[in-house]
Amino acid sequence: MEPSVNFPVFQPINVNRKVYSKGFVGDGSTGIQCVRFDPLDRFLAAGCEDGTIRIFSMRNSKLVYMLNQQRRETQGNEEEKVTSTCIRWRPTTSSSKTKNVLISVHADGSVQHWHVTSGKSLHRLYSANNPLYCADFAPDGTKFATAGRDLIVRVYDETTKQAVVEFQPGGSGSPGHSNRIFSVKFYSQDPNILISGGWDNTIQVWDIREGCAVRAIFGPHVCGDTLDIKDGVILAGSWREREQLQNFYLGSGECICTIDWDGGVGIRRSAEPCKLYSAQYSKHDEGEMILAGGSNEARFFDTMNYNKPFAAVMDLPNSVFSTDFSYSGDMAAIGCSDGYARLVTITKTV
Template sequence: MEKLNNFTVLQPNNVNRKMYDKGIIGDGTSAVQSVRFDPQDKYLAVGCEDGSIKIFNVSNSKLVYTLNQRRNDGSGEEEKRPSTCIRWRPTGASARTKNVLISVHADGSVQHWHTTSGKSLHKLYSNHNQLYCADFSPDGRFFATAGRDLIVRVYDETTKAVVTEFQPGGAGSPGHSNRIFSVKYNIQEPNILISGGWDNTIQIWDMREGCAVRAIFGPHVCGDSLDVRDNVILAGSWRDKEQLQIFYQGSGELINTIDWDGGVGIKRSAEPCQVYAAQYSKHDVGEMILAGGSKSNEARAFDTMNYNKPFAAIMDMPGPVFSVDFSHNGALAALGCADGYIRLLTISKTV
């Protein structure tokens, strides 16, 4: 057991991976809605409930840039527009400008930022909408957004024009019938993206068909809790049971429900964890899973090469975990938390 301030890392014996605390960063002024390492693992971007986006240097955990999305509406009070999701543009994108990220907000805005200069490069609005999620295509040519109006919109990154709108469903039709909280591209199939939300479905969209080609029923997605590797979908659900599951993308068949406690010596929480965020590791084709949420206010890391057994539990946090991210090299993990702090963890593989 390892304890730092207000969180604890627990690990069972005889596991192939170890996780250690690297520290807590942030100022605790606003709940963290989204965290993302940049493609070079040099920076960690943090989207906050007050609308600001903070960029930290990963090597020393220092705040180096602040991109402030707040505005004054004339009343003397700054309007809060939570930064609900952030994504770095992939390094393979054809655009010459590097260090670019997008942020989406609860007022329906989408913002492109050049992080190292602090400049706003472009802003667009999804009118009369609230946006909760976004993702870039693997090559950076497109980005997708979704939220309250049930439409998944795909934009051309160069022109910023909508190229496809995946429409809501109804009366048994494919598509969403309630708010969408996660959208994710399949990095191995760039024409495929998935989305999930409050309607207890995962929709699988095909850019070539212009519609949903399959729906998976069951997961209750309330945050950035979808991912896909090798055509296997990871889904985190905000509920007491069966909160972490994996499915075949091709058939929609359930492969496995992951045991949160795993039966390998990790202390069982007094309360179940209702999952807000879940992700596969990036560098090793998904050999690890990280997930976190509310009620028990904890996160767990799982080894997909060892029957999805948990190899670490991050516990005793004062509030929910809203976002998780692995570094691209797999050596670090970040937890974005409701108390306005980010918990950083290092990961090592034992021989």
């Protein structure tokens, strides 16, 4: 059954922004693991549980391209799980001759480069017995990173597709991860810096020049794409009932604040604590907004007003696995495990 087009958006009366339902994309046939707007906000890509990457037009919300429809089979003739766990569009730069390129990582250990508008697979990397859960492009598009079950954060050269550095697991006092990694993010203001987080309750800060972690931040329990960085501040979302959304200084690792999920006036409190799978800053306005989602709801926060929530999409039938702001900042997508991505528009009311 299709979801309601006009799903409710709860928000206070006196806020500087208003959020309105814009409908949805998807057909409910397979869970959506990741959603991402392209750099020009023409398309929304959805990485799905069945391994496909579905591309929707933002002009009319129609499915316009379908990638990765082929299935690989194991020697036992059983379908291998190829869930598309994370997708990223390659940044648009003057050096990029081929446009409309994205990467997808999968639960079978594969990394795929796609030319979206032709449907062609441009390149494929594969690591056996290493399900991948996250990926990200450097801001200049010259490198990309992947991570997953084997605890190694790999950074690749985008041109050669060869590994530039492999950040190794930690142990015996050495820096690095000791459990599965579910989020990796480059710092937009320094392409040599990236962060990662996962089940080991740490955020590792990596420096490509050093070839190792230069800092570990203890606390966040990361179970999805819940890390972001803006102006030296890390946003971290955790899969837990309390202190699930926090800010840390990139330079020192010190916790700046814990964001009150139910803070503010005019938005009703959650019936159950929301544990997070997704969190990010808005892209267009120095991170003036935060969008985070998890178990059955998503919330918008105003970083210019003490991180108060200014809107919420609640009472969803399934978990929110992914969220994304458009580059213009006037749209957002909420990708859910029921196979639909809810779309909203955001307007300023100054």
